Amino acid sequence: MEEGNTIAKRAGSRLCCLCNERKPALKRPKTLEQICRDCFYNVFEEEIHQVIVGNHLFKDGERVAIGASGGKDSTVLAYVMSELNRRHNYGLDLFLLSVDEGITGYRDDSLETVKRNEVQYGLPLKIVSYKDLYGWTMDEIVKVIGLKNNCTFCGVFRRQALDRGAAYLKVDKLVTGHNADDIAETVLLNILRGDVARLSRCTSITTGEDGPIPRCKPFKYTYEKEIVMYAYFKKLDYFSTECIYSPNAYRGFAREFIKDLERMRPRAIVDIIKSGENFRISTSTKMPEQGTCERCGYISSQKWCKACVLLEGLNRGLPKLGIGRSRCLENSNDNRKEAKRNDGDRIIESKQCGSLDF
Amino acid sequence: MHITLEFGGGLELLCDSVKIHNVDVELKKGLEKLTMKDLLAWVRTNLIKERPEMFMKGDTVRPGVLVLVNDCDWELSGQLETTLQEKDVVVFISTLHGG
């Protein structure tokens, strides 16, 4: 018996259920269809195209930055975005935008991946660094504050760094590689925390329309399994090492739970996203009014933005300043509750160190 | 039986940062075939040097670890029941690292 036959037999000797011609290469988690590689590329890319078109994510002529960490999601996003932009004539000017937190042996390596992507995909790259923006690298911050709260700094600084990089590139939008698994995880965490305001926001495909740069998630319905399979079959060059400052912490129990659910019932992920979308509670959860930071001009509902508060602490040698009291400084009568909430923030930014997603 | 094993997506860190391992797996006495279940047990004993819980959960891979046998998703070939043959290539990729 020929080798090809043996493999096909082991794979159930079925043919791809889309083209009925070729040997299937994977089982789609969303639909359980067995499809071949070519059909997979097709449906994977076309679904993302439909999400982009259906949600009117971009307009002709816009400048769009792709938040690029060198990891799997943003690498596949950069590849697919440039493919679709060409194929469907979106008319977008695409850029790669990376943040250099200054983490030796981690970010410097992943930035090498992004630099290769710049050449491979022909997309101009802008790197903004913590050192330039804040005068501190993460390595230096960790030396002062230790390992306990470093992700608070990481998260706050990264978010602002991306906005500053986006402003530098004069882009209209920033796209990030949040995938369906990430969003399902966030939905679950927000339900567990009873955070209604975030629950309704976290499934939005575009956020921050009131802020300096709207952010969108073209992978909102794209399964992590398919992103990784796509990267593998296409031999895309990505970086996959944990942040040395949060080993194993990037995924909490919620991620584990999502992955267990997926194994039992793969549709669970998309179902959770759908229920998050349908979750409408008719309370008028008041969003804090947005002003600008008196010190650096960044959007802030407080006198100083979170980054400036943290920086002030670092520079004055009081690094705990700003940690444990997140958004409601005026509500300091209940510090314990706020501290708890801040812990939650750390969980919710469960991809804090490995990627540009939050 | 000669098998080529490839670890990716960060899993290589669990086996001395070596991505590709050409191994020779002995069939257990009295058994004629090698299944993925046998191979996983063998890998856990012989290749994984640290944090085995990042790779396995129970007798199978941890949810979020993708497995391909000869570049084909093992969900199509019966997962743990997949029978391996001489010179097969088995790839393990973690989806759990970075973004």
Ligand SMILES: [Zn+2]
């Ligand atoms: Zn096909």
Ligand SMILES: [Zn+2]
């Ligand atoms: Zn961090």
Ligand SMILES: [Zn+2]
């Ligand atoms: Zn500020």
